[in-house]
Amino acid sequence: MENVNLPAIRDCRQPWNKGRVVGQKRPLLPNHVWAIRVRLELAERKRDLALFNLAIDSKLRGCDLVKLEVADVYAAGLVKERTSIIQSKTDKPVRFEISEGTRKSIAQWIADPLMIGSKFLWPGRFHERLHISTRQYARLVREWVRSIGLDPTSYGTHSMRRTKVVQIYRKTGNLRAVQLLLGHTKMDSTVRYLGVDLEDALSIAESVDL
Template identity: 30%
Template sequence: MALKKKRAAKRRAWNKGLEIGQRDAFTPAQVKRIRQVLAGRGVPGSIINVARTRRKPPVRCALSEATAKALGKWIAVSGKKRTGYIFSGRGAALPRPMTVRQMNRLLKFWVAEAGLDPKKYGKESLRRTKALHILNGTGDLETVRMLLGHAKIESTSKFLRIAKKSDPIAISCAFDI
C-alpha cells in the first residue's frame, strides 16, 4: 500500500501546465499566414459531406474556391481514392482516419510555423474563426447557431464570446412608439 501512495505522489497531473478553457479565434491576417505556410506543400465540389462517428448523419460543409483547389491538389498528389480517408492517420497496415491528437499536433506545428503562439490556438479556433467571420459578414446569429449545430442561441453566443451589450427591457423603454 505504501508503494502505491509513493507512486501516486510522483505522478504528474495530466493537465499540469496546460492552458484550460476556450482558445482564441484566428484573425484574417493569421489565416492568411497559415495558408501561405501550407501553400508551399503540396477539385472537389464546393459542398462536401463529411462523415462522422457514432452513427451520426454526415455534415454538409461548404468549401471556398481556394480550399477546394488545394484539396483537389492534395487528393491528386497523394493518390487518394474517393472511398478512402483524405487525411489518414499514421500506420500503413490499415488505413485509418487521422485521430484528434494527430490533428492537434499538426495544427500546433502549422501555427508555430506561421509565427503564432501554439498555446493560444487549438482545433476549436478553426471552428470559432469560421463562425465569427460568417457572423461578422451576415450579422445573423441564428444561421451561425444552425451551422455550429447548437441547440440554444445562448450556447452560440457563449461559444463566440458575444457579451450581452445591454438590457432588452431598457432598450425597449428607450423607444417611444
C-alpha cells in the same frame, strides 16, 4: 487504546493542466489564416494545405474532419461546392461550403500519388490506421500556429472550427446562421461557443439606426 486523529494524506500528483492554458481556444484572425496558407504553399505541403483550408471552411469538429472520405467532397471528377455529413456528436447532418481556393487545394491533394486507392481524404501512414487521428490533427494545428509565431497553447483544433464563424458573426450579428453552420441544436450552445457577451450585443444594437 486512545484514538489519534492523523492528518489526511493527500495525493501529491501533479495536476494534468499544470502549466497549460485551459478554457476556450482563440480563433485565428484573417491575417493568421493567410500567413499559414502562404507557408504551406511555399513548402508544397499539399495535404496540410488542403486540410487547413477545409478545416476553416467546414467548421467541423476534429473527430468529424479526420474521418472525411473522398466521396464526401469529390464526385464526377470535381470537388463539390457544398456538401453535408452526419456529425458524430449529435448524429445530425450539417452542411458546409467549400470555397474556390479550398477546392483547388483539395483537387491537388486528391491527384497526389499518395492518395491512389485511398477511401479517406486524410489517410493514415500505417495500414492499421485508415485515417489520421484527432491527436495527429491537433499536433498539426500546433505546428501551424507555431510556424507564424503564435503561442500554440492558446490555439487548438477548436480554433479552426471557430475561425470563420467568428468573422461571420462579427460582420452580420446573425447567431441563427452561426448556429446552423456549426450544427448546434441549441442557440445557447452557440452563444457560449462564440463567447457572446453584453458588449457584443450592444455593439450590434448601436449599428442599427431606426
